[in-house]
Amino acid sequence: MGRSDVRDDTDALEGRGGAHPASAHRASAVCTAFQNLVADAALAVExxxxxxxxxxxxxxxxxxxxxxxxxxxxxxxxxxxxxxxxxxxxxxxxxxxxxxxxxxxxxxxxxxxxxxxxxxxxxxxxxxxxxxxxxxxxxxxxxxxxxxxxxxxxxxxxxxxxxxxxxxxxxxxxxxxxxxxxxxxxxxxxxxxxxxxxxxxxxxxxxxxxxxxxxxxxxxxxxxxx
Structure with a gap:
């Protein structure tokens, strides 16, 4: 995953997408974004x-x-x-x-x-x-x-x-x-x-x-x- 993808996931995680915080769509996006960020960070450990x-x-x-x-x-x-x-x-x-x-x-x-x-x-x-x-x-x-x-x-x-x-x-x-x-x-x-x-x-x-x-x-x- 590239840096732009990581930034997109971070934006989704922090709610910078316009969706209501409690919406089902945003909740799903947050879950996916967090999973992606965790996976990338874990794989980068030396x-x-x-x-x-x-x-x-x-x-x-x-x-x-x-x-x-x-x-x-x-x-x-x-x-x-x-x-x-x-x-x-x-x-x-x-x-x-x-x-x-x-x-x-x-x-x-x-x-x-x-x-x-x-x-x-x-x-x-x-x-x-x-x-x-x-x-x-x-x-x-x-x-x-x-x-x-x-x-x-x-x-x-x-x-x-x-x-x-x-x-x-x-x-x-x-x-x-x-x-x-x-x-x-x-x-x-x-x-x-x-x-x-x-x-x-x-x-x-x-x-x-x-x-x-x-x-x-x-x-x-x-x-x-x-």
Whole structure:
């Protein structure tokens, strides 16, 4: 799909076509436009970067270290989802990782925000928790959230490897992560949707996918690699 097609889909998604917001025609157009934008953005994710993230996560599992995930808003939910799915196990050959979504402790998060500042809610936690061999995953559409940047700076200062699930060109966070997984879209919902898809893909690649989902993936790989 070309850039003009992407722009047409974005216009339809944002209602710049004259149709009433609640019309059935516009609803159908929005659904199709969103699907097209998500598909284009997902296909544009760099496979080599994805493979690098998988290798890094697997090293955390092998060493017994911990993967820490950070994010704001919808990305906070994705961080929690990542921590959940990578901690799952699907058998003795696919042990889960030790994970910690730093968005999960609401009392601590709000105490840090109130007493120190919201820009340091992740960096303060990471400064206390990180050990050599850990990995920090930063999830951000803009890549410019101050608390994400501070968290990544703390990780770098501790010599800890980092992965970024980012939108567009990655913002300021792109220069602070070892492995940037970029989702090239200007639509926040599209980036967040593809980020969640990457979470599931990472879990499946690591063998922590759940039951039949893992079986279906393996069968699909057999068909493409045979």
């Amino acid at each position: 496979p080599a970067a994805f493979a690098s993230a998988v290798r890094l996560f697997d090293s955390v599992r092998t060493s017994g270290n911990c993967l820490y995930a950070i994010g704001n808003g919808g990305s906070a939910a994705t961080a929690a989802h990542l921590a959940c799915d990578l901690a799952m196990t699907s058998g003795p050959q696919a042990a889960g990782l030790r994970t910690n979504a730093l968005t999960g402790n609401t009392p601590l998060l709000t105490a840090l925000a109130n007493d120190i500042g919201y820009d340091r809610v992740f960096s303060e936690q990471l400064a206390r928790l990180l050990t050599p061999g850990d990995v920090v995953v930063a999830i951000s559409v803009s890549g410019n959230s101050p608390n994400i940047l501070e968290g990544l700076k703390t990780a770098r200062a501790r010599g800890v490897r980092t992965v970024g699930l980012l939108g567009g060109s990655g913002g300021s966070a792109a220069a602070l992560v070892d492995v940037p997984l970029l989702v090239d879209s200007e639509v926040y919902g599209v980036v967040e949707t593809v980020h969640l898809g990457l979470v599931h893909s990472l879990a499946l690649a690591l063998g922590t996918g759940r039951g039949r989902s893992q079986d279906i993936l393996e069968a699909s790989l057999d068909g493409t690699q045979g």
